[in-house]
Amino acid sequence: MSTNGTKPPVIGTHNGHFHADEALAVHLLRLLPTYRDSSLIRTRDLDLLKTCDVVVDVGAVHDHDILRYDHHQREFNTTFPGSHTKLSSAGLVWMHQGHRILAEAAGIKEGTPDNALLYQKLYDDFIEAFDANDNGIANYDSKALASAGIEKKFSDRGFSIASVVNRFNSAPVKDTKAVDQSSGQGEEDARFLRASAFIGEQFDLELSDKAINWLPARALIAQAFANRMDYDAQGRILVIPQQADGGAPWADHLYTLERENGCEGQVLYVLFAENGEKDSKWRIRAVSVASDSFENRKGLPEQWRGVRDEELSKVSGVEGGVFVHAGGFIGGNKSFEGALEMARRSVEG
Structure with missing residues (x-):
């Protein structure tokens, strides 16, 4: 139950194979007091999704007014301000809720220059890569690299956060107490929650570093630069x-x-x-x-x-x-x- 005695809102996303973007999107929502204690429904049943208060990465609707954050519809081409990368569910949640998340999770008041700066910084340094990965956008033009005769020295596919999250899709569930036995997809949901917790910890560490170390260093380095x-x-x-x-x-x-x-x-x-x-x-x-x-x-x-x-x-x-x-x-x-x-x-x- 929420702190005011009402039932917490329900977050919805799709079931089946999961990716890094919706795992992060769910974590981002849960950084807000509104969704901190929310339950999660993973389904593709549109009627069931209609019962959810907020839905990410499924439903073919992007509409912040009704808290729908999907990016798979044919006509979707939304990008983060100043970016050319099409958004995923993670980027959508950050674009619409990021200012509030910074205020709640880091105590950086909305409407301040510091909030605006970190809002952009965390997108550039962390979230945009999730958007690009989920939409099949590479860091470099592979054809241009090939024409220039540039080849990779080694494969780094297993090194990315996306590849780590993908491993959770087949990871064994060790804590059976965490599995909802009433659901036929209980183990799958448990794996998703592990993935979301992992990726959420990475985001929390990034946010903490930027808020506690990077942001205060601006004035110090500016003075050093002047001298x-x-x-x-x-x-x-x-x-x-x-x-x-x-x-x-x-x-x-x-x-x-x-x-x-x-x-x-x-x-x-x-x-x-x-x-x-x-x-x-x-x-x-x-x-x-x-x-x-x-x-x-x-x-x-x-x-x-x-x-x-x-x-x-x-x-x-x-x-x-x-x-x-x-x-x-x-x-x-x-x-x-x-x-x-x-x-x-x-x-x-």
């Missing part, structure tokens, strides 16, 4: 102010700030302390060419890579060397001054 000329006349070194918990999530904010200021690709290295202690070691991190790339704008010098401690100090000519990764993307020094000197020598090297 970058203090350390290098060409603005190639960004120093993040020392914090108790080490470095802040800086990459997304840096790319945005560069784009907004017309200096994309300018910053080559980011410096941050390992912790807030006075004698904290400092790290130097090469900036990637893009947020999802392993390629750096400029890696740390080749002769430093894979070298540690006194040997690193000797090779680099900078006292206090701790290490430089063999990949050249990160290194460390015992002091801020040492890390800064490593960065200065790297930008000129």
Whole structure:
């Protein structure tokens, strides 16, 4: 029962083989107080679906006014504002309910800039991929890749959240107490609930990280960006102010700030302390060419890579060397001054 003594609303979706989008859509709805205690009906019976208060991924109707969120109808071409990706049930629920979800689940008031920013950020970084996957939209044009002679180095199909959710379709149900024995599809429903709980946890972690870490870091990185000329006349070194918990999530904010200021690709290295202690070691991190790339704008010098401690100090000519990764993307020094000197020598090297 709901907190006011009335019967909770019922969520409906289809039975049979399930996908990541409706598993996420159901979780998103349950983040709202209205649906927190809702029961779930999984069916394709249209008469039974009519008894549900909200329906996702089935029913051939998209109408927010009557809480119907299906995307399979022939005429459906709705996209998220600013996106070209056709929505799935997950994207539909987020588009219509996302602002409220952020207010209820993260305490970020509707109508505020922070709410609007996270609403867009979570769609871009998390939910859009569900929409694309469910609608058969690939990251890249496969024909263009083939014509360019670009081939995959390995298969990553088993690595995606969609593939993990798909495994729940045939996963054994270990907790038989969770199975509704009155339903002929009790085990199937139990597997769906496990999938929804799994994918919901991933979303909750993403939301928590963005609200607690990413969002507050905006002002910090903006100030560091404004001060970058203090350390290098060409603005190639960004120093993040020392914090108790080490470095802040800086990459997304840096790319945005560069784009907004017309200096994309300018910053080559980011410096941050390992912790807030006075004698904290400092790290130097090469900036990637893009947020999802392993390629750096400029890696740390080749002769430093894979070298540690006194040997690193000797090779680099900078006292206090701790290490430089063999990949050249990160290194460390015992002091801020040492890390800064490593960065200065790297930008000129």
